[in-house]
Amino acid sequence: MAEEITEEITKEITKSVMYTNVFARNRASKARTVVNVGGSGSSKSHSLAQLMIEKFITEKDKQFVITRKTMPALRRSAYALVIELMTKYGIYAYVDHNKTDNVLFLPQRNNTMWFMGLDEPSKAKSIAGGVSYFWLEEADEFELDDYLAFKLQLRRPTQDEPNQCFLTFNPIDESGWIPTKLIEQEDVEVIHSTVLDNPFADPDYVKSLMQMAGEDENYYRVYVLGEWGRLENLIFTNYKQVDALPEKWDAWCYGLDFGYAHPTVLMKVMRADDKLYWHECLCQSKLTNADLIERLSHFDRGDIYADWAEPQRIKEISNAGYTIFSANKDVKAGIDACRRQTIHITKGSITTIKQIRGYRRKKDSTGTILDDPVKLADDTVDAGRYGVMGLVARFGYSTQRPRPIEPIKALSFGDKIGNKILDRWLKKG
Numbered sequence: 001m002a003e004e005i006t007e008e009i010t011k012e013i014t015k016s017v018m019y020t021n022v023f024a025r026n027r028a029s030k031a032r033t034v035v036n037v038g039g040s041g042s043s044k045s046h047s048l049a050q051l052m053i054e055k056f057i058t059e060k061d062k063q064f065v066i067t068r069k070t071m072p073a074l075r076r077s078a079y080a081l082v083i084e085l086m087t088k089y090g091i092y093a094y095v096d097h098n099k100t101d102n103v104l105f106l107p108q109r110n111n112t113m114w115f116m117g118l119d120e121p122s123k124a125k126s127i128a129g130g131v132s133y134f135w136l137e138e139a140d141e142f143e144l145d146d147y148l149a150f151k152l153q154l155r156r157p158t159q160d161e162p163n164q165c166f167l168t169f170n171p172i173d174e175s176g177w178i179p180t181k182l183i184e185q186e187d188v189e190v191i192h193s194t195v196l197d198n199p200f201a202d203p204d205y206v207k208s209l210m211q212m213a214g215e216d217e218n219y220y221r222v223y224v225l226g227e228w229g230r231l232e233n234l235i236f237t238n239y240k241q242v243d244a245l246p247e248k249w250d251a252w253c254y255g256l257d258f259g260y261a262h263p264t265v266l267m268k269v270m271r272a273d274d275k276l277y278w279h280e281c282l283c284q285s286k287l288t289n290a291d292l293i294e295r296l297s298h299f300d301r302g303d304i305y306a307d308w309a310e311p312q313r314i315k316e317i318s319n320a321g322y323t324i325f326s327a328n329k330d331v332k333a334g335i336d337a338c339r340r341q342t343i344h345i346t347k348g349s350i351t352t353i354k355q356i357r358g359y360r361r362k363k364d365s366t367g368t369i370l371d372d373p374v375k376l377a378d379d380t381v382d383a384g385r386y387g388v389m390g391l392v393a394r395f396g397y398s399t400q401r402p403r404p405i406e407p408i409k410a411l412s413f414g415d416k417i418g419n420k421i422l423d424r425w426l427k428k429g
Contacts (some may be wrong), residue, residue, distance in 0.1 A: 001084065001092050002299060003093050004094065004107075004108055005091070005094035005106070005108050005109075007056060008372060009094075009231045010057050010058060012053060013057065013089050013090060013091060014057075014058065016089075017089060017214045018200070019047065019050055020043045020046075020047055020198050020244075020308065021197055022036070022042060022043045022044060022047040022191065022193045022197050022198070023047035023050050023051060025045070025191050026047060026048065026051050026053070026166065026191060027051055029164075029189050029191070030162055031164070031187050031348040032162065032163075032164060032187040032188070033151070033153075033162060033164070033165045033166075033167070033182070033185075033187065033188045033189070034166045034167070034188075034189050034190065034191060035037075035139075035167045035178065035182065035183055035189065035190045036048065036166065036168040036169070036191050036193065037165060037169060037170075037171050037178075037190060037191070037192055037193075037226065038166075038170070038171070038191075038192050038193035038197075038226030039170065039193070039194040039195055039209070039222070039223050039224050039225060039226035040195065040196070040209060040223045041195040041198055041202075041206065041225075042171065042194050042195050042196075042359065043193065043197065043198040043200070043201075043210065043357075044168040044169075044193060044194035044196055045077070045078060045081060045087075045137060045168050046081070046407060047376060048078075048135055048137075048166055049078065049085055050080050050085065050169055051166075052064055052066065052082065052113070052135060052413070053085055053086060053089070053091065055133065055161070056104075056106060056109070056111050056113055057091060057094075057106065057109065058109075059109065059111065059160065059161060060109045061108060061109075061110045061111070061130045061146070062109075062112075062132040062133065062156070062158075063111075063112050063114070063127050063129065063130070063133075063156055064111070064112065064113040064114065064133045064134050064135075064147075065114045065116065065127070065131050065134050065135070065150070065153075066078050066079065066082065066111075066113065066114070066115050066116075066134075066135045066137065066422075067069070067115075067116050067117065067134065067135070067136055067150070068117055068118070068136075068137045068138055069117065069118050069119075069138065069141035069347075070117040070118065070119050070347035070348075071102070071115075071116065071117030071119060071347075072117070072243075072346070072347040072348030072350075073117070073347055073348060073350040073353070074115055074116070074117050074137065075102075075115075075348070076348055076350055077137060077138075078115075078135065078137040078263075079102065079115045079290065082104075082113075082115075082123060082146055083097075083151065083196065086104075088112070089376065092415045094106065094108075097146055102114070102115040102116065103115070104273045106346045108238075113311045116128065118142065118146055125377075129155075129156050129157070130153055130155035130156040130157075130160065130163075130339065131153045131154055131155070131156055131163070131168070132154075132156045132161075132163050132164075132286075133152075133163065133165075133170070134150050134151075134153070134154065134163055134164075134165040134166065135166045135167075135411055136165070136166070136167045136168070137168055137179065138168070138169050138350075138354070139167035139168060139169045140169045140172060140173065140176055140178060141169075142171075143153075143177065144177040144181055146184070147167075147177075147182070148359050149425060151165055151233055152166065170222055170223065170224060171222055171227060171228045171229060172222055172229050172231065172357065172358055173228075173229065173230070173231045174229065174230055175226035175230075175231075177386035179228055183325075187279065187309065191386075192226055193226060194224065194398055195224065195227060198310070198417045203263060204261040207261075208261050208385065209223060209224050209392055210224065212224055212376055212385075214374050215374065215375065216362070216374045216376055218230060218232075218360075218374075219358075219374060219377065222358075223376075223377070223385060226299065229358075231357070231358070231360075232360065233360040233361040233363070233369050234357075234358075234359065234360050234371055235335060235339070235359050235360055235361060236338065236339065236343070236356050236381075237360055238339055238341070238342050238343060239342060239343040239344070239345055239356055240333055240343075240344060240345070241278070241344075241345055241346070241347045241353065242345070242347065243346070243347060245268070245270055245272075245277050245346060246270070246272040246273075246275075246277065247280050248268050248272060248275070249271065249273075249277075250271045250272055250395075251270070251271050251304050251391060251394070252268060252269060252270035252271065252302060252391075252394060253268075253303040253304065253305060253387050253390045253391060253394075253421060254266055254267065254268055254269070254281070254299075254302055254303065254304040254305065254387060255267040255269055255304075255305050255306075255327065255381075255382075255383040255385065255386035255387030255388070256304050256305065256306035256307065256327075256383060256386065257306075257307055257322070257379050257382040257383040258306065258307050258309075258310045258313055258352075259285065259287075259379060260285065260286060260287070261285060261286075262285065262379055263283045263284055263285045263351070263379050264282065264283075264284060264287045264292055264379075265280070265282065265283045265284070265341055265351075265379045265380050265382070266280075266281040266282035266283075266295070266296070266304075266383065267279070267281065267301070267352070267380065267381040267383035267384045267386075267387055268280075268281050268302075268387070269387025269388055269390070269391060271391055271395075272287045274341075275341065275343065275344060276338075276341050276342070276343050276388065277330075277343075277345075277346070278343055278344070278345045278346070278349060278352060278384045278387075279345075279346045279348075279349055280327075280345075280346070280348070280349035280350070280351060280380060281299055282295055282299075283351045283352075283379070283380060283391055288391065289313050289317070290317050292313075292317070292327075292397065293316070293317060293320045293322075296317070296320075301322070301323075302323075303323050303325065303390060304317070304322060304323065304324040304325070305324075305325055305326075305327040305386045305387055305389065305390035306324055306325070306327055306386065307329065307382070307386070308326035308327060308329060309329075310419055313325070314326060325390070326391065327386035328386070328390070328393060329386070329391040330389070331372065331373065332371060333389070334385035334386075334388065334389050335373070335385070337385075337388050337389060337392050337394065337397070338384065338385055338388050339383060340397060343384070349380070351379075351380050352380040352381070354377075355377050355378060355379070355380045355381055356380070356381055358377060359373060359374075359377075359378060359381050360373065360374055361373055361374070363413070364375050367416065370397065397427070
C-alpha cells in the first residue's frame with residue numbers, strides 16, 4: 001500500500017521542480033486540444049510528463065491516459081519517463097503501481113493514470129466515466145481517426161480544469177493529418193518550441209543539432225527550427241512493424257554503431273524463413289566503452305559487426321571476451337542489401353522506426369538527388385546495415401544458398417534450424 005501524500009508534501013514537491021517555458025505554456029493553456037510541435041531537445045515530452053504528474057498529484061477524481069502507437073514503444077519512452085520523474089521527485093512512493101495493467105493510482109486524490117498503446121484500443125473505451133486528459137506521444141504516428149476516437153472519450157465531469165488532449169511530436173511531414181486537418185480547427189492551440197526553449201539541454205547535443213545547418217536543409221528545418229519538413233527522396237519504404245522477433249530463426253548477429261554525443265546503437269539482426277528482422281537492443285548516448293561492455297553482458301552472446309572507424313573500442317570489447325569484427329561500411333552495398341527484402345522492425349525499436357522513416361538521399365546545390373544518404377539521425381540504420389552486411393558476408397543474400405567456405409565463428413543457431421543450415425553446407429558445398 002502506498003504512503004499517504006499530504007498537501008504539505010504536494011506543495012513542497014511542486015515548488016522544487018525546475019521546468020521550461022514549454023511546461024508553463026502548456027500549463028496555462030485551456031484549449032481542448034494542445035498541439036506541441038517543434039525541434040529535438042526542446043523539452044516537449046519532458047514538459048508534458050511534468051504537467052501530467054503535477055495534475056496527477058494536485059487535482060482530484062481525474063482519469064489520465066498516456067498513449068503511443070504501440071505499447072512496447074510507449075514503455076520505452078513516455079511511460080519510463082513518467083516513472084523516472086515520479087521517482088526523482090519523491091512521488092512514486094505515494095502511488096499504487098499496477099505493473100500488470102500499466103496503471104498508476106493515487107488514492108488520496110482518486111486519480112488514475114493509464115498507459116496504453118493503440119494496439120490496446122478497448123482500454124480507453126473501458127474507462128468508466130470518460131477521460132480527463134489524453135497525452136498522445138509521437139502523435140504523428142497516429143491517424144486522424146485514432147485522434148477523433150480518443151477525443152470522444154474526453155467526457156469526464158469536471159468542476160475545475162477542462163478536459164484536454166495533448167499532442168507531442170517533431171514536424172516531419174507537412175502533408176500529414178495534423179498540419180492539414182487539425183491545427184486550423186477551433187479550440188486547438190499550437191505550442192511551438194525549439195532546443196533554445198530548453199535551458200537544460202546538453203551543450204554537446206545542442207552543438208550537434210546546430211551542425212545540421214550545413215548538412216541538410218530539411219533536417220535542420222525539422223529538428224532545429226521545429227518547422228514542417230517534407231518526406232521526400234526516402235531510401236527505405238520496405239519496412240513494417242512486428243510485435244517481436246520470431247522464436248525460430250536461421251541466423252542472427254548484432255550490428256554496433258559507436259557514439260558518445262550521438263547514441264551508441266546495438267541492433268539485433270535476424271534472418272528467419274528468408275525474412276529480415278531488426279530489434280533495437282540499445283540506443284543510448286554518453287556511453288563509455290566500459291559502460292557499453294557492461295550493457296553487452298545483459299544480452300545473448302553472438303557475433304558483433306562494429307564500426308571499424310573505432311579500432312581501439314573494438315579491441316577492448318574483444319579483450320572483454322566478445323566476438324566482434326569490423327563491419328563492412330560500404331554504404332551503397334549495405335543499402336542495397338537492406339532494400340532487397342522487407343525489414344521487419346520490432347515495435348519496441350522506437351528510435352529505429354523514427355529514423356528509418358526519415359532516412360533519405362542527399363541533394364546537391366543544383367537539386368540533383370545523389371546516391372549517398374544524409375548523414376544525420378542515422379545511428380540505428382547504420383547499426384542495422386552493419387548487421388545485415390555481416391550476415392550477407394557469412395551466408396550470402398537470402399535468395400542464395402549458404403556459403404560453405406565461410407568459417408563458423410560465434411554466430412548462434414537454433415537447434416533444428418541450425419542443423420538444417422549445416423546440412424545444406426555439407427550437401428551443397
